[in-house]
Amino acid sequence: MLARYDRAMQSGPRRSATAARRTGIPPRAVTSERLDQPIRDVLPELGGGLATLVRLGIHTPRQALLYLPFRYDDFSDLRPLSDLNPGHKQSARVRVEDIRSEPGFGRRPPRTIAQLSDASGSAEAIWFGRRFIERRLRAGDEIVVSGKVAAQGWRMQFANPEFSPATRESVHTARVVPVYRLVSGVTLRRVRELLARVLDRCLPAVVDPLRPGERVGLVDLALAIRTAHFPDDMEDLQPALDRLAFDELLGLQLTLAQAAAARSHRRAPPIAVSVQTLAEILDALPFRLTADQSRSVAEVTADLAGDEPMRRLLQGDVGSGKTAVAAVALAVVCRGGWQGALMAPTEILARQHHDGLAPLLEALGVRAEFLAGSLPAADKRRIQRRLGRGEADVVVGTHAVISAGVTFQRLGLAVVDEQHRFGVAQRAALQAKAADLEPHMLALTATPIPRTLALTVYGDLTISTLRHSPPGRQPIRTELRDRSALPRIESFIADEAVAGRQTFVVVPLIAESDALTAASAEAEAERLRTALPDLTIDLVHGQQPATTREAAMQRFSGGVTDVLVATTVIEVGIDIPNAAVIVIEDADRFGLAQLHQLRGRVGRGPHRSFCILVSDAADDVARRRLEVVRGSSDGFAIAEADLELRGAGNVLGTRQSGLPPLRVASLFDPRHLELAGRARTLARSLVAADPTLTGRAELVREQRAFAPPDPTGDAA
Ligand code: ADP
Ligand code: MG
Numbered sequence: 001m002l003a004r005y006d007r008a009m010q011s012g013p014r015r016s017a018t019a020a021r022r023t024g025i026p027p028r029a030v031t032s033e034r035l036d037q038p039i040r041d042v043l044p045e046l047g048g049g050l051a052t053l054v055r056l057g058i059h060t061p062r063q064a065l066l067y068l069p070f071r072y073d074d075f076s077d078l079r080p081l082s083d084l085n086p087g088h089k090q091s092a093r094v095r096v097e098d099i100r101s102e103p104g105f106g107r108r109p110p111r112t113i114a115q116l117s118d119a120s121g122s123a124e125a126i127w128f129g130r131r132f133i134e135r136r137l138r139a140g141d142e143i144v145v146s147g148k149v150a151a152q153g154w155r156m157q158f159a160n161p162e163f164s165p166a167t168r169e170s171v172h173t174a175r176v177v178p179v180y181r182l183v184s185g186v187t188l189r190r191v192r193e194l195l196a197r198v199l200d201r202c203l204p205a206v207v208d209p210l211r212p213g214e215r216v217g218l219v220d221l222a223l224a225i226r227t228a229h230f231p232d233d234m235e236d237l238q239p240a241l242d243r244l245a246f247d248e249l250l251g252l253q254l255t256l257a258q259a260a261a262a263r264s265h266r267r268a269p270p271i272a273v274s275v276q277t278l279a280e281i282l283d284a285l286p287f288r289l290t291a292d293q294s295r296s297v298a299e300v301t302a303d304l305a306g307d308e309p310m311r312r313l314l315q316g317d318v319g320s321g322k323t324a325v326a327a328v329a330l331a332v333v334c335r336g337g338w339q340g341a342l343m344a345p346t347e348i349l350a351r352q353h354h355d356g357l358a359p360l361l362e363a364l365g366v367r368a369e370f371l372a373g374s375l376p377a378a379d380k381r382r383i384q385r386r387l388g389r390g391e392a393d394v395v396v397g398t399h400a401v402i403s404a405g406v407t408f409q410r411l412g413l414a415v416v417d418e419q420h421r422f423g424v425a426q427r428a429a430l431q432a433k434a435a436d437l438e439p440h441m442l443a444l445t446a447t448p449i450p451r452t453l454a455l456t457v458y459g460d461l462t463i464s465t466l467r468h469s470p471p472g473r474q475p476i477r478t479e480l481r482d483r484s485a486l487p488r489i490e491s492f493i494a495d496e497a498v499a500g501r502q503t504f505v506v507v508p509l510i511a512e513s514d515a516l517t518a519a520s521a522e523a524e525a526e527r528l529r530t531a532l533p534d535l536t537i538d539l540v541h542g543q544q545p546a547t548t549r550e551a552a553m554q555r556f557s558g559g560v561t562d563v564l565v566a567t568t569v570i571e572v573g574i575d576i577p578n579a580a581v582i583v584i585e586d587a588d589r590f591g592l593a594q595l596h597q598l599r600g601r602v603g604r605g606p607h608r609s610f611c612i613l614v615s616d617a618a619d620d621v622a623r624r625r626l627e628v629v630r631g632s633s634d635g636f637a638i639a640e641a642d643l644e645l646r647g648a649g650n651v652l653g654t655r656q657s658g659l660p661p662l663r664v665a666s667l668f669d670p671r672h673l674e675l676a677g678r679a680r681t682l683a684r685s686l687v688a689a690d691p692t693l694t695g696r697a698e699l700v701r702e703q704r705a706f707a708p709p710d711p712t713g714d715a716a
Helices: 003-022 049-055 061-065 190-203 221-229 235-262 276-282 291-304 322-335 346-361 379-387 424-431 451-458 482-499 514-529 548-558 591-597 622-630 635-646 669-690 698-708
Strands: 072-073 089-102 109-117 121-128 142-152 155-165 176-179 311-316 339-343 368-371 395-398 411-417 438-443 462-466 476-481 501-508 537-540 563-566 579-586 609-614
Touching: 003 089, 049 190, 061 190, 061 395, 061 698, 072 235, 089 221, 089 622, 121 142, 155 176, 176 190, 176 482, 176 563, 190 221, 221 235, 221 368, 235 698, 276 322, 276 424, 291 311, 291 322, 291 438, 291 462, 311 339, 311 591, 322 339, 322 346, 346 368, 346 548, 368 379, 424 548, 476 482, 476 622, 482 501, 482 514, 482 579, 482 609, 514 537, 537 548, 579 591, 591 609, 591 622, 591 635, 609 622, 622 635
Parallel strands: 121 155, 311 438, 311 462, 339 395, 339 411, 368 395, 411 438, 476 609, 501 563, 501 579, 537 563, 579 609
Antiparallel strands: 072 176, 089 109, 089 142, 109 121, 142 155
8 A cells, every 4th residue: 555656756657657557457647636526536446435435524535635543553563472562552463373253241242352373472362342353354364463462361462453464564554553533334444445545546646735935844745644644653743744734724824814805905884882872781781791891892892983894702701791792782783773693603502692682682772583594484584574674683593694595784793602613604604794894793702712822713803801700600619530439429410400400411522433422422321311210311412413402402401301411512602500510521531621611501500510520530631631620710721721731742633622623733732833823924925925826726725625614504
């Protein structure tokens, strides 16, 4: 595998064509443009593999090249069996002496055991689960096995090892091997083999989009891609991933720079508010603004009064009172004769916003409509008509707000809640709803982001911060426990249920796949149903249809359910005052900012509230990280500590942080933050010279391939 690419790199494309002819298949040369065409047209020889790639979300060769592993197993340590060292990942070239399968028994899973030998001695390999290994291996086979070695009594045993025929070089064994995210029904071996074939055919077509002066100190792109999939050595990995991180960050910065350039000549309606009107609006609120809220309101109203479109990010911890600031902004805009829109990522959140805002706005004579995809068509049409005619002042809703049927007469302000859940394209679509003037934009986020990071990620947004929450919130008692405490935690949950309180149980994200995460949520719900037979236990996860999920949320928020087992889909914004306990399992697997956000799901009512972080992690950094969350209720302090403690090598990347989904770059990695600064400078100069980047087709192609798909139906 990968032989053709390596040969091509050594001796140029001529030789590679000759090699192809020798094998009898004259594949059409893959050119750079073809990397973005449907993979089934470019590489028809993949046959049945094409369907597998589609299931992984891969539709073009370039997407395949950028389908990167999330970790690696270093199996390059090839040893004689007599020299195996327990506790390490190793490989051996062996003969299979005997192989047999045992069916499962009670709680014991089925397993397959092979006896292995080489000139130096013998060992064992064991596979758990129904993996049909015995169909692929027979006594007498010469193979290479790779895996983690454990001592079983006096014998050495490979647990769930990879294996391949000893006769040819393999992408699975005796080297550094990539581990990819999977979907159910697709095996790791299959993905590796397919990607190796795609790489072999397509790497020669990769043209480096950066000019030599732009990539000083960075690895060549094709080499970086090859290394990121199949590193010859762990040491090559970092420079390769840095190069890809740079390109990904450059794509993000190009998008931001282009958006800024496109906006620079656009004008917004200046919407000034008199001191008296503002006082009237503030009087209508059921509370007095905190100092932070007042300052943010002043910043927002100053922006609104100008003709430069406002682009402001209001960040504040859960419960810090962002909604009130948004409400004041919407009221100001409507009093000025303009319309406002508020868009939230899910129907529940949108409804919650609407229910919170509507009474407030109505007191001010502002009519707020609720719009979501689930409304009857006739209602939707009626609301659309009212917005188009200017009869409704504010619309609160999901992405239905930016659907094709919606027009505004005079859209002056668009508020976007939890903006990281919306793609850039969707925000742009909302802004395009305003005829010739661009609406002002206010984005709300509960992910506290250190300022340097915010600049890097959000470009030229200005930031308002609610650092201190309104008085009267219940402090949340946070405890750290190991898994052996689960039975005690369960009886605590039961006691709280008797007292009428509800509990969230959060199961961890499993890096390998969303399907596995969902499965572990289901298993946990089942376990709790057995452990707590008197309680009503429900479940939400990202693999459920949105309607199922929302129904479960409704039941929980209506008090029907005692315990809601959930993946991180409950992370954002949901307000259930009666929920007083949140249990977070394997808490060490989460980002600290995310733990803090999850914790914010409780303590929203008058009840004493608890957050129980369950973790068996023994290592020092993991404990210290959890201690940070236990000891602090300041989201910003937590985010900064996280940035410091995580540092490099954080395999889960930004997936859990609430930041834009970057695949390679980690904004928690100081080196990548530096690369981001460099990418920003380059992006600005490229866009200044050539706003449409017409002369840089390769860069644009790569930028598109890196861009995350825009979320569709709903944001799970
Ligand atoms: P966020 O959206 O930032 O999570 P909310 O705007 O939902 O926070 O506010 C959380 C709770 O605090 C709400 O119940 C809200 O009514 C209340 N609240 C907001 N501002 C104030 C204030 N200045 N004084 C008292 N309560 C407030
Ligand atoms: Mg809120």
